[in-house]
Amino acid sequence: MLNLSALTTWVIDKSSRFFIDIAHAMAYLKTVLKNVITKPFEFQEFLKQCYQIGNKSIGLVSITGLIVGLVLTIQSRPPLVDFGAVAMLPGMVAISIIREMGPVITALICAGKIGSSMGAELGSMRVSKQIDAMEVSNTNPINFLVVPRVLAATTMIPLLTLYADAIGIFGSWLGINIKDNITIALFLNQAFTQVDFMDIFPAVIKSFFFGAVIGLVGCYKGYHAGRGTESVGVAANSAVVTSSLLLIIVDLIAVQITDLL
Structure with a gap:
């Protein structure tokens, strides 16, 4: 028999943890933004992260974009045939991919690939005390580790989105x-x-905001990972889950704002 009291308690507990996590991430965003304008800017690390993000994601984005274009077209064609409006199919699919399918699916793929990678990488550095060593040696770890990754994700996700749109339309x-x-x-x-x-x-x-969310959450989860080795996996998993939920929320807000314009 379903225990409504226990279910309600579980939902409230998970929801409160999620919103507390978001509040901490927003506070972390303030720290990151301060370090963006702090010299020196690690341009080489930024380029390295841009390359890694593109290299890790482009294959999966290509396959997914092609399949999305194919499936959307094949599924949409029969109703349009019934109404004698097959000529509208290319425009309908293009609008669907450009407006929603391309940005959201690309962002979710990158949340899984990039967000987890950032969380695991920074988490392992925290566990192995490399971040602590940087702090002790008077090196700003946020300026060197976090800022380039967040900016690289913010830069590359829109480019990957445009690429996914093109592949989806080709599909x-x-x-x-x-x-x-x-x-x-x-x-x-x-x-x-x-x-x-x-x-x-x-x-x-909105794809710029998607990139910022993925980079920020991935770095936040990895940077604040626990001390045990199992915390690396926890940080990677939590980065994917939290960033995916935030992406849906950001997309909902973006759709509402666009509808008002």
Whole structure:
């Protein structure tokens, strides 16, 4: 028999921990922002992190984007055939991918790949006392370890999103050609005739926030990992879960703001 009291207590406990965690992350964001303008800026480390983020994610983003475009097209075609509106399919799929599917799916993939990697890497440095050694030697670990990673994630997620959009639209063209025969030029003309500036601009802007969330949460969880070796795995897992939830919340807020414009 379901114990409503125990369930309510569990939900309240998990919710309170989540919001407390977010409050601590926001306080951590203030520290990170202060260090962004603090010299020296580790430009080489920033470039290294940009390369690693792109290199780790581009393969999975490519496969996922292609499959999303294919599936969305194949699933959407039959209802449009019934209404005699197959010509609207490229535009509908392009808008769906650019507005929502591309940014959100790319961000969730990167939360799993990049967020967990940052959490595990910084967590292992905390466990092995490398961060403590940097603090003792009067080296600012946030300036060297955290700021480049957060800025790199904020920079690379929008680029990966645009790449995923392009791959998804290409996958849509492949999906259409399973049943029909349409050239890529005609497909792109039909697709982008329906797309306007307000479809692209808000999606790009919110992808910057997605990147910042992934970088900040991943670094926060790793930087504040516990002392035991098991805390590395906890930090990586917690980084994925928390950043994924925050991405959905940020997307909800972004959609509401876009709807008002």
